[in-house]
Amino acid sequence: MQIEEKKAKDLFQDRIFTLSNFLSVFRVLLLPFFFQSTYAYAHDPANLRAFSASIFYALAAVISDYLDGLFARLLNQETTLGRYLDPVCDKLVTLGGLFVVTIHFDFPSWILIVYFIREILGVWLGGYLYLKRGLQGRPNWWGKFGVGIVAVSVIWYMSLPYFLQFGAPYSFLLHPVISAYVLLFVLSAGVVAYMVRYWNIVFHPEAIELDPENKKQAKKYQKI
DSSP: OOOOOOOGGGGGGSOOSOHHHHHHHHHHHTHHHHHHHHHHHHHOTTOHHHHHHHHHHHHHHHHHHHHHHHHHHHTTOOOHHHHHHHHHHHHHHHHHHHHHHHHHHOOOHHHHHHHHHHHHHHHHHHHHHHHHHOEEEOOOHHHHHHHHHHHHHHHHHHHHHHHHHHOOSSGGGGOTHHHHHHHHHHHHHHHHHHHHHHHHHHHOGGGOOOOTTOHHHHTTEEEO
């Protein structure tokens, strides 16, 4: 493939102030409120107002993640910046959520570390593809599924004190570690999928021939 390097400033040549970009940033701005309410709830499990607020912020982040992509397509607001901003905001929010449940609700810290390393590598890969190869990677289903599992895990771990105090409708709800190991599996599968998809592009670009009409390639990455 022909290598076409890009500059970071090129990201801002397209539209910046769009509804979808606002929603991406909005869920990051929810983090301080989420931290505050979760801290209050963790130190007083009987504080159901704080618990409800934490659940609300978590769900608002999940819903905004869905809506920003939906509005980008419906309003024809898909941009190169937006396609990078959305996953970066996802990483900040998911890492923030997992950090909180690690500190307050005994989420396995080593899985948080694995997740953090995976996200750092993801940012590096995305930046490398853009700046050094002139390509923008497409998200795969493992990544999307991983964000959903993070949301489930965060809410499940936060709910454990409530279940211990008021009872759980099902006994398995007392074991949120199930979600942590499901997340670990999804992370591992996602790393393997990205290695298979991008190994040659990063290390052997001369072996890749880009074809604009190739629909299989279009699902993996696009020329910028």
